[in-house]
Amino acid sequence: MGNLISMEGNQAAAEAMRQINPDAMAAYPITPQTEVVQTFAQFVADGRVDTEFVTVESEHSAMSACVAAAASGTRVMTATSANGMALMWEILYIAASTRLPIVMALVNRALSANINIHCDHSDSMGARDTGWIQLFCENGQEAYDSLIQAVRIAEHPQVRLPVMVCYDGFIISHAVECLELLKDNEVQKFIGEFKSVNSLLDISHPYTFGPLDLYDFYFEHKRQQIEAYGPAKQTVIEVGKQFGSLSGREYGLFEAYHLQDARLAIVLMGSAAGTAKEAVDRLRANGLPIGVLKLRAFRPFPSEELTQLLSRFEAVAVLDRAVSFGAAAGPLFTEISSALFASNHRPLLLNYIYGLGGRDIDIEDIQEVGKKLQKTAESGKVEQPFDYIGVRK
Amino acid sequence: MKITPETGWKELPQGGVIPEAGNAEQYITGSWRTFRPIRDEEKCTNCLLCWIHCPDSSIIVEDAKVVGIDYDHCKGCGICAEICPPKIKAITMVAEKRD
């Protein structure tokens, strides 16, 4: 089993940050992210990192400090959850639009009201249009691995975009699991030296950041920014491959589990993907031709890749851990279905909302989804396109 | 690089940054003016209050003496005329005329 150690998800994230040793970190503690900041602050206090840790009075200030630090030409990281990220809102856009390669650990938590500290993806999903790259993780190992990869993705010269590494609050952040860490020098070698672009502190080449930009140029700047998500997609794949040759754990835009010979598929993100794999194993043991598509990169969204992969399926269920209030379906479903609409062949589609505010989703719940998929495929007709898992009637 | 109103998205600097410092000078704002400050060199005591207060850095000073007004950038706000001490009143605002 190699050098497995046991660690909580948040500790693993803090450990990745220690090994990355960023120039600056600005963060404000919030449940369930707290241990990331607390552990990292201890590393700073103990002199185990060279990071300038900026203590701030709010998340709005945290992200503002990150933007300033990144614009001054440094490697910057932060971490937050739910309402904390909501308070960062306007600055999230500024970070992405100014093309600043900030890396954030986002410990997914439900947004208020009412106050709930547990997991759902409403924080990530609300920020899906801010311009940040969003990578979702199934477990602590993926959170650790993805934070290290995120540095390379964010700083790639053709990308230069901030990255959110999203992992489920409590379910992952506070669970001890087995994982494998890289050596400090391996991480340093993998991420490479930070190369400053357009540094505010380069006084021989002064730059102006975030100037007034009206209808004569703003649109062109947005058009240019849109173009970065193509290289971002390629970079997620490439960095994931290189990380694979370093660690033996290869990553991509998504993970296909038993999809090759399947005619039914379940699409989802985050910690429930592991539970879904178990459910799929059981369904397959009963002869159901089913697999799991675990999406890792929600932004950039792998539209063409998913269309190519899913169009030949008979029926696909998309599981959303967030709501888009007033919309016809969950945010992940909306993306998947609009991607597939361009295809001549497309599967029958079902959408389920699950796990809001930390509501459990277990193996049996997902097996039920599998059975509904089978029924749908057999009848060739979608009876109920939109439903919930685990909510009381 | 020279950015003009015709510059397309591919040529613009990444992240909307302005890669050169001080290029506000290239933006001629003198045409915004409807009143022009005229300075009477005889009356002026070179107290430099106008120079301190001018929001567009349009009072040209050399060796601690006012030597002129930068009409390419002066927007004619009149602060200089207003701030000039009452006993001196070396600057008067005169309506711009089309020549």
Added chain:
Amino acid sequence: MSEMIEVRWHGRGGQGAKTAAYLLAESAMQEGKYIQAFPEYGPERMGAPIMAFTRISDSPIRIHCHVKAPQVVAVLDPTLLETVDILDGVPEDGTVVVNTNESPNSLRRTLNISGRRLFTLPATQVALEIIGRPIPNTPMMGAMIKATGLLDIEAVIANTRKSFEKKFNAQVVEKNIQAIRRAYEEVKSE
């Protein structure tokens, strides 16, 4: 996955249920097992009833759902028996280890328990006598290992020592080890 064992720890905030769940997981990992351990988070305060869970398996653990039918339950505080359904989801052949002065037979009668393998240990008393503080988690670990045979007791002790050495002085570590050993010897079965 049939080889996966799920353990539920019942305690009150401050009694070390979470530490016990994590310790058991770490010890199992040292023995070459795959593990998962997590607490149930709610409005936890000192004294509030809490639960923590350990999963142990021969293969990697992928599921991230709640533990609903644990094969093993450890109850760190006898007063919880009045307020918490400690048998919830526990199968007929499950193992229940309770910190109480009562014998397993008498506990079975008072709580009207059918089936399950019952074990008891006055763990608070053991903790008070040896450690000097009413923290029953380490003796309950010893009792649970004896009751279930899940892991080798020496491996658990070695891992507890390793883990506690990071947080406590040598005296506290040794007392906890002593408490585990005594509990392992003294836990009562039916």
